[in-house]
Amino acid sequence: MNNELFESVDHYISKLVGQEDEALTAATRSLKETGMPAISVSPNQGKFLQILALLCNAKNILELGTLAGYSTIWMARALPSDGKLITLEADPKHAAVAQKNIERAGLATQVQIKTGKALDILPQLHAEGAGPFDMIFIDADKPPYAEYFEWALRLSRPGTLIVADNVIRDGRVLDKNSTDAAVKGAQRFNKVLAASTAVTATILQMVGVKEYDGMALAVVK
Numbered sequence: 001m002n003n004e005l006f007e008s009v010d011h012y013i014s015k016l017v018g019q020e021d022e023a024l025t026a027a028t029r030s031l032k033e034t035g036m037p038a039i040s041v042s043p044n045q046g047k048f049l050q051i052l053a054l055l056c057n058a059k060n061i062l063e064l065g066t067l068a069g070y071s072t073i074w075m076a077r078a079l080p081s082d083g084k085l086i087t088l089e090a091d092p093k094h095a096a097v098a099q100k101n102i103e104r105a106g107l108a109t110q111v112q113i114k115t116g117k118a119l120d121i122l123p124q125l126h127a128e129g130a131g132p133f134d135m136i137f138i139d140a141d142k143p144p145y146a147e148y149f150e151w152a153l154r155l156s157r158p159g160t161l162i163v164a165d166n167v168i169r170d171g172r173v174l175d176k177n178s179t180d181a182a183v184k185g186a187q188r189f190n191k192v193l194a195a196s197t198a199v200t201a202t203i204l205q206m207v208g209v210k211e212y213d214g215m216a217l218a219v220v221k
């Protein structure tokens with residue numbers, strides 16, 4: 001693989017159609033400033049998520065895994081003025097940084113961060129009658145991705161788009177003997193996705209400024 005070329009082309013694309021404004025660059029800067037890991041989606045992936053949200057006319061988005069709110073900002077910008085995005089984050093420090101970034105982006109009235117483990121909050125959302133969501137982006141810890149998918153289905157309607165990030169893991173999903181918990185989580189999720197009769201799904205490989213990876217896309221039947 002020619003990673004250098006993939007990175008250069010990724011920069012070329014983001015310069016053309018994935019330009020970040022000050023709110024997005026500040027969100028990225030906040031990772032370094034607060035010692036958070038640089039594991040947000042890339043600018044072009046953020047733009048891709050925004051386009052997906054626009055394609056499904058999303059008024060109601062759910063995100064699992066906020067970090068600094070970078071992907072949150074890209075997706076929330078696709079919402080109409082009365083649209084809402086709920087994002088779940090286990091780490092209160094990440095949630096606090098994300099809240100500031102979301103306020104800076106002028107999205108505080110549309111975005112709600114819920115702090116806690118996704119597997120605790122998802123049943124609460126379901127019990128409260130939240131949703132159905134138009135789009136659900138799964139990007140939290142990888143081992144329970146299959147469980148996140150089951151909860152996403154419960155919070156969906158026919159036509160809901162479910163997107164799951166990082167399901168290729170530098171190609172390591174091919175390694176049947178992998179002991180890496182994230183790889184095993186992705187393998188288990190991909191199997192569950194493929195076997196599900198509730199969705200029409202595919203997986204896109206992605207190259208660029210981030211590690212070689214991929215996103216799963218599933219439309220609920």
Ligand SMILES: C[S@@+](CC[C@H](N)C(=O)[O-])C[C@H]1O[C@@H](n2cnc3c(N)ncnc32)[C@H](O)[C@@H]1O
Pocket residue numbers: 039040041064065066067068069070071072088089090091094116117118119139140141
């Ligand atoms: C890959 S980062 C999210 C990146 C973000 N979606 C973006 O692209 O800008 C994963 C986030 O999930 C959070 N997380 C980890 N385990 C979690 C859990 N059980 N429930 C909710 N969030 C979790 C981590 O603290 C981290 O902030």
Ligand SMILES: [Mg+2]
Pocket residue numbers: 039040041139165166
């Ligand atoms: Mg990710």
